[in-house]
Amino acid sequence: MVKEYIAEKYNKPGAVYLGVVHRLDRPTSGVVVFARTSKALSRLNKLFAERDTEKTYWALVKNEPPKTSDTLVHYLKRNPKQNKSYSHVNEVPDSKKGILHYKVIKKLDNYFLLDINLETGRHHQIRSQLSAIGSPIKGDLKYGFDRSNKDASIHLHSRELTFVHPVQKEKLTIVAPLPDDPLWKACS
Numbered sequence: 001m002v003k004e005y006i007a008e009k010y011n012k013p014g015a016v017y018l019g020v021v022h023r024l025d026r027p028t029s030g031v032v033v034f035a036r037t038s039k040a041l042s043r044l045n046k047l048f049a050e051r052d053t054e055k056t057y058w059a060l061v062k063n064e065p066p067k068t069s070d071t072l073v074h075y076l077k078r079n080p081k082q083n084k085s086y087s088h089v090n091e092v093p094d095s096k097k098g099i100l101h102y103k104v105i106k107k108l109d110n111y112f113l114l115d116i117n118l119e120t121g122r123h124h125q126i127r128s129q130l131s132a133i134g135s136p137i138k139g140d141l142k143y144g145f146d147r148s149n150k151d152a153s154i155h156l157h158s159r160e161l162t163f164v165h166p167v168q169k170e171k172l173t174i175v176a177p178l179p180d181d182p183l184w185k186a187c188s
Contacts, residue, residue: 002034010036021045022161025124027139030057030158030176035166043166048121054162057116057126058105060155060183061135062145064112069103072129076122084142085124087132098122100129106187111138113187115159126156138183155183 003016019041022033035041047053074087075095088095099119106113112135116126124143130136131143137156139149149155162173178184 006036019044022048024158025127025156027152027154028156028158029153029179031161031174032158033161033174040166044163047163047166051119051121052163054160055118055121055158056160057118058157058159058178058187059114059116059126059130060108060111060138060187061114061130062111062138063135065102065104065114065130065133065135069101071099071101072133074098074129074132076125076128078123085122085128087128096120096122098125098129100126102130108183108186111155111183127154153179155181157184 003018006012006018007016017037019035019038021035021041021044022031024030024032033044035044074089075091076085076087076098077092077095078085087098091097097120101117101119102114104112105115114130118125127137127140127143131140136144137154139145139147139154140156141148157178158176160173160175162171164170165172178188
């Protein structure tokens with residue numbers, strides 16, 4: 001779909017290059033980044049690898065977090081057989097340090113909207129760390145929510161991504177619209 005869009009928008013004949021820079025877990029919505037050239041892909045990959053990006057996520061949780069804002073530091077250990085990461089307070093063998101900052105930005109009738117900024121980007125980091133503090137994401141059965149969403153999504157949204165454009169060298173902020181869902185609409 002993206003390749004077709006690029007071919008049409010930029011009137012490109014023949015094969016269209018498309019590199020995936022930033023992806024999301026399947027049940028998550030929001031910003032995804034693609035590169036139109038191999039040069040842009042390598043530059044963007046470097047930005048992400050060196051953490052020269054700002055990532056903001058929104059999550060809806062049913063259980064109020066212990067604090068209205070906090071920095072979570074856990075050691076995440078991935079279990080590939082379960083496709084799941086476990087958060088530990090202390091370092092364990094083969095774990096990676098995960099750091100995120102959250103704040104409660106809205107209270108709905110039955111849920112809390114969290115604004116989350118990632119300092120590290122680990123496998124299922126937000127899902128695992130919020131579960132570890134007793135606030136699993138709505139619909140996320142894998143990490144402790146009591147029921148799934150009808151469409152198999154979870155209420156985790158990659159809301160905003162900021163980085164310096166690899167060619168134009170200008171600061172670029174991409175904001176993803178919220179999904180068409182009654183709970184997300186209540187957050188806007």
